Amino acid sequence: MNTYERALKTWGKEPQMLQVIEEMSELIKEILKNINRHKDNVAEIIEETADVEIMLEQLKYCYNIHKQVAAYKEQKLHKIEQRLDDWSAQK
Numbered sequence: 001m002n003t004y005e006r007a008l009k010t011w012g013k014e015p016q017m018l019q020v021i022e023e024m025s026e027l028i029k030e031i032l033k034n035i036n037r038h039k040d041n042v043a044e045i046i047e048e049t050a051d052v053e054i055m056l057e058q059l060k061y062c063y064n065i066h067k068q069v070a071a072y073k074e075q076k077l078h079k080i081e082q083r084l085d086d087w088s089a090q091k
Contacts, residue, residue: 004061013062020055027052 001009008016027048033039060066 002061004058007058008062016055016058017062020052020059023048023051023055 027045030041030044030048034041034045060069
């Protein structure tokens with residue numbers, strides 16, 4: 001059993017999914033501080049990004065959606081690449 005599975009088993013699905021939301025909101029808050037207030041808070045952005053990535057992995061374990069997320073992510077990246085190519089061609 002890995003750390004993500006242990007955390008879900010120990011603390012439960014609902015509390016951990018609420019933690020995902022909390023970590024995301026903390027990252028949003030730090031990004032807004034950086035942009036709106038021109039705050040030099042890259043260290044905080046790094047910390048909150050790591051927290052969000054950890055919790056997103058836990059979310060994938062919680063719903064057993066690793067493969068589906070990876071496939072959808074690949075499709076989305078392909079679409080972004082196409083848009084970038086179109087954008088470059090217009091210039």
